[in-house]
Amino acid sequence: MQTQNLSSENSNTKTVFIKMAISAWDGYNARVSKLLETLPDEELLAETAPGRNTGIYLFGHLVAVSDALFPILGFGERLYPGLDKIFVDSPDKSGHEMPPVKELKEYWSKVNAKLSNHISQMREDDWFTRHNNVSEADFKKEPHRNKLNIILNRTSHTSYHLGQLVYLTKK
Amino acid sequence: MQTQNLSSENSNTKTVFIKMAISAWDGYNARVSKLLETLPDEELLAETAPGRNTGIYLFGHLVAVSDALFPILGFGERLYPGLDKIFVDSPDKSGHEMPPVKELKEYWSKVNAKLSNHISQMREDDWFTRHNNVSEADFKKEPHRNKLNIILNRTSHTSYHLGQLVYLTKK
Numbered sequence: 001m002q003t004q005n006l007s008s009e010n011s012n013t014k015t016v017f018i019k020m021a022i023s024a025w026d027g028y029n030a031r032v033s034k035l036l037e038t039l040p041d042e043e044l045l046a047e048t049a050p051g052r053n054t055g056i057y058l059f060g061h062l063v064a065v066s067d068a069l070f071p072i073l074g075f076g077e078r079l080y081p082g083l084d085k086i087f088v089d090s091p092d093k094s095g096h097e098m099p100p101v102k103e104l105k106e107y108w109s110k111v112n113a114k115l116s117n118h119i120s121q122m123r124e125d126d127w128f129t130r131h132n133n134v135s136e137a138d139f140k141k142e143p144h145r146n147k148l149n150i151i152l153n154r155t156s157h158t159s160y161h162l163g164q165l166v167y168l169t170k171k
Numbered sequence: 172m173q174t175q176n177l178s179s180e181n182s183n184t185k186t187v188f189i190k191m192a193i194s195a196w197d198g199y200n201a202r203v204s205k206l207l208e209t210l211p212d213e214e215l216l217a218e219t220a221p222g223r224n225t226g227i228y229l230f231g232h233l234v235a236v237s238d239a240l241f242p243i244l245g246f247g248e249r250l251y252p253g254l255d256k257i258f259v260d261s262p263d264k265s266g267h268e269m270p271p272v273k274e275l276k277e278y279w280s281k282v283n284a285k286l287s288n289h290i291s292q293m294r295e296d297d298w299f300t301r302h303n304n305v306s307e308a309d310f311k312k313e314p315h316r317n318k319l320n321i322i323l324n325r326t327s328h329t330s331y332h333l334g335q336l337v338y339l340t341k342k
Contacts, residue, residue, distance in 0.1 A: 012314075013299065017188045019315045024323055049220035051342045128184065143183075144190040152195055152323065159327040163334035171222045 014124045021151045022119060028158045029112055032062060032165070036108070039168055041101040048167045055168045057092035058161045060104055064088050065157065067111045072132050073147050075118040080107050122147075185295045192322045193290060199329045200283055203233060203336070207279070210339055212272040219338045226339045228263035229332045231275055235259050236328065238282045243303050244318050246289040251278050293318075 036044075036059070044055035053061075064083035070076050086096040099107070127148040130139040139145055207215075207230070215226035224232075235254035241247050257267040270278070298319040301310040310316055 013188075014184055016299065016315050016317070017184070020317075020320045020323055023315065024327060028327065049223075049338045052220075052338055128187065144187045144194065146187070146191075148188075149191045152191055152326075155323075156195060156199060156327050156330040159331045160334035163331035164338070167220045167223055167335070 014128070018124060018127055018148060021148050021155070025151050025155045025158075026116075028155050028162060029066075032059075032158060032162055033108070033112075035162070035165055035169070036105060041105075043168055044101050046168060048164045053092045053164065055165055056098055056101055056104070057087065058165055059101075059108070060087035060098060062158060062161055063104055063107050063111060065154065066115065067107070069115060069150065069154065070118075072150055073118070074132060075115070079111055079114065083107070185299070189295060189298055189319060192319050192326070196322050196326045196329075197287075199326050199333060200237075203230075203329060203333055204279070204283075206333070206336055206340070207276060212276075214339055215272050217339060219335045224263045224335065226336055227269055227272055227275070228258065229336055230272075230279070231258035231269060233329060233332055234275055234278050234282060236325065237286065238278070240286060240321065240325065241289075243321055244289070245303060246286070250282055250285065254278070 039055070044059060047054050048058065060083060063080070064087040067078045067080050067083060068088075070078050083099075086094070086098055090096055098104075128143075128146045130136065131145065131147045131150050133150075134142070134145045210226070215230060218225050219229065231254060234251070235258040238249045238251050238254060239259075241249050254270075257265070257269055261267055269275075299314075299317045301307065302316065302318045302321050304321075305313070305316045
């Protein structure tokens with residue numbers, strides 16, 4: 001009986017943690033999507049502040065970083081591996097041709113839909129396993145570097161750039 | 172034996188998750204502190220982008236929001252309750268007199284030092300109890316609205332405004 005209670009407490013604790021992390025992740029992605037809906041595509045081409053990154057660069061950066069989650073979390077291959085060269089390895093105004101805003105929006109939807117699908121099928125215990133950017137030896141020493149931690153980190157990353165993207169909205 | 176394993180597994184999961192959340196929180200606060208060190212005080216008075224919030228307003232906002240954590244997390248009274256009127260309840264340029272940057276930096280250090288002290292003394296299970304901004308009835312239905320979730324939310328909040336504050340740095 002005690003075993004059963006502890007087992008169920010353990011499972012509840014995990015369920016609650018996972019819910020906390022995924023809710024936050026979904027929430028910030030939804031805020032980005034909402035912002036994109038309210039901004040005419042051409043306004044995304046502007047700089048978020050004088051001399052700073054353009055909206056389209058930051059948006060493409062978010063798409064690329066989310067797309068990179070597939071291999072990191074063991075969800076399979078990326079959908080758009082070509083985005084990294086433009087939006088991660090190079091700064092804005094690097095001269096690389098960017099996909100049109102309309103296309104990036106499609107990528108964003110597809111990446112998020114596919115991620116959500118994988119996330120919904122994830123077994124709870126799998127969230128606390130090693131992600132593919134950390135070695136087995138390092139993970140042994142630092143078990144907090146698990147898959148769910150990637151979600152936490154990426155949520156703050158999205159939030160950081162959302163704070164900049166909102167500067168594209170009318171004052 | 173099985174009971175002990177489950178109990179210990181449960182405790183490990185909690186330890187790991189708490190470590191994930193607190194590391195992220197500390198990390199973003201450290202990034203704000205680092206930015207403040209590199210910015211001359213007078214540059215914090217500028218707008219982060221034309222017509223947008225000033226650096227000092229955003230910084231005061233972060234101090235006020237962190238200070239508000241004391242009662243929310245059951246850590247006792249706030250240190251600087253007067254900040255809310257200026258930095259939370261009112262927008263920037265409301266006409267309220269702001270404390271000088273030097274003073275706000277002192278507040279930031281003191282709030283963070285006192286918070287860290289409370290956080291380090293927190294018992295693991297306490298993190299998963301109800302925070303003081305949610306009713307007992309709601310918490311029963313939504314157990315993810317616990318104290319640790321406040322830390323997760325505030326981390327993304329800090330990150331959002333950090334993304335804006337970095338626009339004060341020289342290009």
